Amino acid sequence: MRRRNMIERLDKDAGVDMTPMLDIVFILLIFFIVTTSFVKENGFLVEKSKASKPSNSQSDNIMIHIDSNNIVYFNTKIQH
Numbered sequence: 001m002r003r004r005n006m007i008e009r010l011d012k013d014a015g016v017d018m019t020p021m022l023d024i025v026f027i028l029l030i031f032f033i034v035t036t037s038f039v040k041e042n043g044f045l046v047e048k049s050k051a052s053k054p055s056n057s058q059s060d061n062i063m064i065h066i067d068s069n070n071i072v073y074f075n076t077k078i079q080h
Contacts, residue, residue, distance in 0.1 A: 046074070 046062070065073040072078070 044072075 046064075048062075063073075063075055065076075067073070
């Protein structure tokens, strides 16, 4: 009888406690959130002129191009 109780008790203690592993996961998560560097995208504001009379021939597409010499083209016109 004594041996059977001992085996049942050992079976109950054979489980793995996951609490320390969860603690480590949360600590790593906090570490990576704090050390992540967020990059702010650089850009510029484009102000469109208001037309006095809307025309159907104009499209709503805007083309912005920056070439290898860092010259900015706005709808194929050089911007300063």
